[in-house]
Amino acid sequence: QKEVEQDPGPLSVPEGAIVSLNCTYSNSAFQYFMWYRQYSRKGPELLMYTYSSGNKEDGRFTAQVDKSSKYISLFIRDSQPSDSATYLCASYSGGGADGLTFGKGTHLIIQP
């Protein structure tokens, strides 16, 4: 059973557009949700960390969690070519340090 699903893409959008990246999950126990950005052949970089449902904003990035539909989103405003990367969503149920369950990632291309 795949617990976190992501469309692998690629998703190609023009520079300056608003990007919407999405994940669905199946484990109702998941309470913490993360988005990572990974450039080719590099380690993932933590972008957003959220708890339960709601929105969290950080600069051009907004993370949104809807636990009722088990849906996770990341919005990127004013997208830049440097945003071109693979975006991974991840979740865990909580209770301290534990391994994360990752989606496969969405490959995003921002066209100049």
Added chain:
Amino acid sequence: DGGITQSPKYLFRKEGQNVTLSCEQNLNHDAMYWYRQDPGQGLRLIYYSQIVNDFQKGDIAEGYSVSREKKESFPLTVTSAQKNPTAFYLCASSPRTVNEQFFGPGTRLTVL
């Protein structure tokens, strides 16, 4: 600079040989993790450790071993029992109470 270092960046191994991947962190984090990433795949958890001298198996521990003798270090040994060891290996660390995991740059292992 605080961070996580992994060495070597690239590693080549002959079939039947054991090999050890290094992971060091100076973030004063209690918890450390090893993940494996295959092309087009998300990260899968191999082992994790919440405290020195203690570690737990993740989803794909077979063919791997770890030790945690120091807080700063969490080496991973890929044994000859691992049937398909060619992959990108990522180490991460987090505070024990807040599971924000920060990743190292990764080691790309190729079995010849």
